[in-house]
Amino acid sequence: MPGILERKLADGEFVVTAEIGPPKSADPGDFLKKARMVKGCADAYNVTDNQTATVRMSSLAGCVLCLSEGMEPIMQITCRDRNRLAIQSDVLGAAALGVRNVLCLSGDHQSFGNQPGAKNVYDIDSTQELMVLDRMRAKGELWGGERLAKAPDLFLGAAANPFGEPAEMHMIRLAKKIAAGARFIQTQAIFDVDLFERWLGHAEREGVTDGASVIAGIIPLKSYAAAKHIAEGVPGTFVPDRVLERMSSAADESAEGMRIAAETIEAVRGMAGVSGIHVMPIYWYSGVRPLLETTGLLG
């Protein structure tokens, strides 16, 4: 039976997903504290996989904790830390525990995180990860052809960077991800709505997004410092100068950040090719609920 995310997207409902970054902790309570701050705000919850290459509680554990709270998880799996053996085995295990949404990612390079001396894996890339998992799902086979006693019931997603250059090359890769099995696409955070709309138009003209639902990335900026950090330190995120200026000159920075996020949500909601929003609170979990309240997306 399909999950909430898949069902709502199939029904053409506007969806909300929210990201939860697991803690650097072995205490489930530390994960649940964050999870409960956003509980009820979204249809499904992305649990990140050692995001920015920083060791944290595993995505699978976070997903299971989400399930225990009645929250539908989206398990993120990067190709940086796992080879095809580990990915297939983790997905079988995750599916056995009730996880069905999987977001396939390349992962940030380990030089960004707290284990810069680590050896990365990159046995397969995120497109190939989709191919492998989609074969498990659709054919009930492992990569290589062996039959599974039971195929995992998966809803597969991928990431896209609407601001990546060269744009044409990024579009080709996105088309491949969808051909490989991605059914939903979560984008990087959008701070330039016009640029995003142009990208969306391009994607639609190319027929790229026919096979998958686009979920637009939103980061509510808590402060000017946070905006600067995201602009400079988060790979693949583009924050235009006018957004940085708005944040730096605002009397109340978090209120301004909230306004910018709400305006972005309003704008993308009006775009025909957008099926939902994906809120990445970074360190501002308490901001998610008020943001969705102002935009009328709660409940």
Added chain:
Amino acid sequence: MIVGTRKPFEEIIALLGEPVGNRILVLGCDSCMAVSLASGEAEVKELIDELREHSDALGLGWEFEGRTLKRQCERKYEERVSELIDGSDAVVSLGCGVGAQMLSENFPLANVVPAINTSNMGAPEARGIFKEKCMGCGDCTIHRTAGVCVLARCSKALQNGPCGGTTDGKCEIDPETDCAWATIYDSLKRRGRLDDVRGLVPPKDWSRSHSGGVRTVRVG
């Protein structure tokens, strides 16, 4: 070619330790490491000069010989200096990791001190600038990507296209490193051959790379 750099002097001194005698042979190589500006005659002389200064300053009384072999990784060239090697208390190798290993292998009693950090298979792009090009995967597929190796030149070995981190043609790991996929795009676009990268590339069979275990190549 194989690209490498000489280790810092202090590290070489530390690796040398206290040789049981005072006869030090510095062995260069006239192939890749010479192109890498690390092991030609000039670099052999340079290292000897530094070592001599150190020895003089500490009154160690070291004596030096220096030679540059055509290829340090081949026994026949090593054998041409076998007497020197046998008569030395330490052989400081300015060959790549292969050259230094072959010295140890062919002269089991020699005290070989590796003085090079071997880095990659690459090529000089300007004087003193060497860029990685190949990681020896054993199954070359660069025809798919405008002759650019994504395994060696993309920091994540992505085979189906660029990651979200590329900025202005540069790799997310640092603004000095070209993004392989930006290079591929420019090249294919120029030739009107973008279709080359539209097809799905399935997971690679890495069994012919080091992942398949230590490799032996047999020819003929």
